[in-house]
Amino acid sequence: MNRHPVAAASAFLCAALSGGLSATAALAQDMPSGMEEPRPSSGNRLERVEIQSRQQSDTELRRRASVAKQIYGREELDKYGDTNVSDVLKRLPGVNVQGGAPRMRGLGAGYTQILINGEPAPPGFSMDNLNPAQVERIEVSKGPTAEHSAQAIAGTINIILKDAPRQSQRDLRLGMGYNYDEPRPSFTATYGERFGNLSMVLPVSGFQWRVRNESEGERDTKDELKQRLHVTSQSAETGWGGGVNFGPRLNWKLADDETLAWQSFLQRNEWNNRGRTVTDLLAGETPPSLDDSYLNTGSWQMLRSNLHWTKRFEEGQRLELKLGGQTSRARYTTDLDGLGGKKPLQRHTDGDNKDRGLTQSGKYSQSLGDSHGLTLGWDLEYRRRDEVRSVTQDGRDLLPDFEGRPFEAQVKRTAFFVQDEWEISPQWSTYFGLRTERIVTTSQLSRDGRTQDLRNSSHVLTPLWHLNYKIDPKGRDMIRASLTRSYKAPELQALMARPSVNTTYPLSKPNPETAPDRIGNPNLKPELATGLDIAYEKYFTGGGLFSVSLFHRRIKDLIRNDVFLEDVSWATVQRYVSRPVNLAGARTSGIELELKGRAGELMPALFDPSTNLNLRGSLSFYRSKVEGLPGPDNRLDSQHPYAVNLGFDYKLKSLPLTLGAGLVYMPGYGTQQTPTQLQEVSRSRSLDVFAQYMFSRQYSLRLSANNVAALDPVTDVIYSDGQRTHNQRFGRTFFAANLEMKF
Incomplete structure (x- = not known):
């Protein structure tokens, strides 16, 4: 059955291609400047040098960067025909994606800073909903810099949106994907033009999605009478929805030394999730809630707009000013029916x-x-969040003191920085930076007719030092080192003092440790990290590279969720409650290796230099230790022991066809979450393949399959008293076909 939607999608795209070719003659696109034949006149030499500098490869930009970073442009963004940035990120060396959130250095999502055009991504933003065609490039930095926030213990991923082109641009991409039940269409259109000193780009994309998630669970715990309760469950969920992205940009050259740019980004997404859980009782009395079915619907929309003014003065002076505003809103509704149990x-x-x-x-x-x-x-930065949530059960408020009460929070961030970049000699260069950053969070929670004011303040001073040494003057062999201070501020959700109740167990009775209620902690302190990085980079003449990097982080005031049995205001009996706390200190270290380039350059004994085969691979090893927790698995949360990333693309000589594949593998591991709780995660594997056929320079068709031979991820949580939970999800393969047209 899976073949029919893909075949239909392919037929549709081929028909669209044939129709487009017959309806209008293909407009020849201007040959890239770097491909123009040199003219005999010597006066054109400077012009050629200038053009090449504008079209430096990603590897060349990486080599010239003053701090260690990886840069990925159009070649990497377009390679697999991805419809979202998450799929691009998961194949990058040193980056893995879990639940739509990118992570680096094997650390959790909160340790990686996500920027959009150099500014923090807005709350609720997801890489799953951003089309790569709207992105100019992705910059991955392993160490913080003074210019950007130092909330980057693991590193920073900066998403640079589409810039206004230097010449006319007319691109259209039509896509059809399949994961479950029926195909899902998508499109991306880009219009770019230049009018004298004004240039503009209007990229817009729309998409639909439909997925099916199935899982099996098992819980061996205790009921409110401390008697054994053993249940198994089977869950199935169907999700569907769609969205649109629009990112216009205008660049205005006011004078030879003055420019003004306006960039906006609009995103709207809608989602629906319908699910059903069937539970079998193996031991104990029937729990309060056994089977259930639910429907969740919602929407999220965001608008961000920025002005960027740049002025250059005499004697090497430059002034840049930025002003921006953003607004976002999320609305959701969930209806759940308990079909079994006692009531x-x-x-x-x-x-x-x-x-x-x-x-x-x-x-x-x-x-x-x-x-x-x-x-x-x-x-x-000033940010304000207003939140209203209401939960009713059988027509009555679940928490009368909290339901429907407004919650308000304000975040004020103030930062000042200084940085000194100095090329001491052709071989030595250094970067000094100092950033002071203060974050003040105030919140108001209305409860029982009263307003509760909470305040959290943190101040971090982050000195930074990056040092580069070129072993040869041309910079093809380089050593980088850095000593930095970074931090991780508590998320707003972790500071909120509003409880979230585990409704499987009624508030009139106790709940087990395996099913705690949840609440925030307004007294959290930021995690501070002192880091040392050393890297060796070798750049080959054909554009390939080899790098090996080592890092170490010493983290203070690590934030972890811990479970406590305590008296609570929302129940008449003691309940188990999970809340974030500053647990202890931690250490993490690792080594990351990367190799990429043409096969003939990397392995000349096996491949002819003219072979159109590009290879890439990375291997990473991570170790960490959390103080105060028993070993041997007292590692940082979600940090896998190692990761393997392999890939290739091969261009046939006889046909305008390119084939490629990428594999990401991580082993299973255990994490000691608390002294009494151990989490075990199974191995993960992601295999992606693609084929691209070039009909001409203007038309191409790309077929791809992501998560081929999918594994079923398993998560087990084991408690020291014998209680445990088990969950297994079933993976699926995603097929896609994309037709790209350039006019």
Whole structure:
């Protein structure tokens, strides 16, 4: 059955291609400047050098960067025909994606800073809903810099949106994907033009999605009478929805030394999830809630707009000012019907979250010589969140003191920085930075007619030092080192003092440790990390590279969720409650190796230099230890012991056809979450393949399959008293076909 939707999608795309070719003659696209034949006149030599500098490869940009970073442009973004940025990120060396959130250095999602055009991504933003065609490039930095926030213990991923082109651009991409039940269409269109000193780009994309998730679970725990309760469950969920992205940009050259840019980004997504759980009782009395079915619907929309003014002065002076604003809103509704157990129940949830923010930043740069520059800057942000949530069960408020009460939080971030970039000699260069950042979070929670005011304040001083040494003057063999301070601020959700109840167990009775209620902790302190990084990079003449990097982080005031049995205000009996706490310190270290390039250059004894085969691979090893927890698995949360990333693409000589594949593998591991709780995660594997056929320079067809031969991920949580939970999800393969047209 799976073949029919893909065949239909392929037929549709081929028909669209034939229709497009017959309806209009293909417009020849201008040959890239770097491919123009050199003219005999010597006066054109400077022009050729200038053009090549504008079209430097990703590897060349990486080699010239003052701090260690990886840069991925159009070649990597378009390679597999991905419809979302998450699928691009999961194949990058040193990056893995779990639940749509990218992670680096094997650490959890909160340790990796996500930026959009150099600014923090808005709350609720997901890489799953951003089309790679709207992205200019992705920059992955392993160490923090003074210019950007130092909330990057694992590193920073900066998503640079589409920039206005230097010449006319007319692109259209039509896609059809299949994961479950029926095909899902998508499109991306880009219009770019230049009018004298004004250039513009209007990228827009739309998509639909439909997925099917199935899982099996098992819980061996205790009921409210401390008697054994052993149940198994089978769950099935169907999700569907769609969305649209729009990212217009205008660049205006006011003068030879003055520019003004306006960039906006609009995103709207809608989702629906319908699920059913059937539970079998193996031991103990029937629990309060046995079987259930639910329907969850919602929407999320965001608008961000920024102005960027740049002015260059005499004697190497430069001033940049940025002003931005954003607003986002999420609304959702969930209806649940308990179909079994001691008593049928109905539960209804309504939620409405609004986020609004303003940002203002600037920097002043002064040249201190031909290869020495000083920069001073500031970064200001104000964000406000208003949240209302209501949960009713059988027509009555679940928590009368909290349901429907407004929650308000304000975040004020103030930062100042200075950085000094100095090329000491053709072989030595250094970067000094100092950033001071203060974050103040205030919240108001209405309860029982009263308003509770909470405040959390943190101040972090982050000194940074990066040092580069070119073993040869051309910079093809390089050693990088850095000593930095970074931190991880508590998320707003972790600071909220509003409880979330595990409704499987009624508030009139106790709940087991395996099914705790949840609440935030307004007294959390940020995690501080001191880091050391050393890397060796070798760049080959054909564009390939080899790198090996080592890192170490010493983390203070690690945040972890812990479970406590305590008296609570929302129940008449003691309940188990999970809340984030500053547990202890931790250490993490690792080594990451990367190799990529043409096969003939990397392995000349096996491949002819003319072979159109590109290879890439990375291997990473991670170790960590959390103080105060028993070993041997007292590692940082979600950190796998090692990861393997392999890939290739091969261009046939006889046909305009390119084939490729990528494999990401991580082993299973255990994590000691608390002194009494151990989490075990099974191995994971992701195999992606693609084929691209070039009909002409304007038309191409790409077929791809992601998560081929999918594994079924398994998670087990084991408690020291013998209680445990088990969950297994069933993976699926995603097929896609994309037709790209350039006019």
